[in-house]
Amino acid sequence: MAQVRGSAHIAATAVIIMVTMSMLFQSQVAEAAAHDVKWDYGVKLSPVTYKTGDTINFKNTDKLGHNVIKVGQAAFGKCSGQGGAAKQGPVKLESGANFFICSVGKHCSQGGMKIQITGN
Numbered sequence: 686m687a688q689v690r691g692s693a694h695i696a697a698t699a700v701i702i703m704v705t706m707s708m709l710f711q712s713q714v715a716e717a718a719a720h721d722v723k724w725d726y727g728v729k730l731s732p733v734t735y736k737t738g739d740t741i742n743f744k745n746t747d748k749l750g751h752n753v754i755k756v757g758q759a760a761f762g763k764c765s766g767q768g769g770a771a772k773q774g775p776v777k778l779e780s781g782a783n784f785f786i787c788s789v790g791k792h793c794s795q796g797g798m799k800i801q802i803t804g805n
Contacts, residue, residue, distance in 0.1 A: 719775070724751055724787070726796040737780040737804035743772075751787045751798065758784055761801065764793035778804040 717738045722730070724743035735741070743753045753776070754769035766788025776785075787798035 722800060722802075724753065724798065725749075726751075726792055726798065729797050730800040732801040732803065734803040734805055735778055737778055739778045739804070740775045741778055741802060742775050743785070749789075749792075751789055751792060754786050754788045756784050756786055758782065760784070761786060761799060764788075764791075764799060766793075778802060780804045 716736070717740065718736065719740040719742060720733075720735055721742045721744045724745045725747040726749050727747075743751075745751050752766075753772045754766040755772055755776070756766060756769035760767065760769060761784035764786055766786055769786070769788065772785070776783075781804060783802045783804060785800050785802065786793040787796070792798040
């Protein structure tokens, strides 16, 4: 009888640990947020800071045909998409400085379609 009670106690403790771990995991997942960035020709974007792991949604309403290219700081300054990685859909923010441009025509240099987003 004592062995059955001991086994029940161990099982109950295991359930409590699993529930606690599940709650901790859910609270960590819930902390990530989504941010919309207006991604239209002529927009003036300032650098912003969000939490690492947040989702960035580039929202285009002018229908001119844009892309989102993640580039390094030097390419960002020159509005050069060469060597950058095209991003489709939402972008998960990485730690540190993240640089994004539109490499279509002169959308970056003349249309202001570039933004620095820092993940911290």
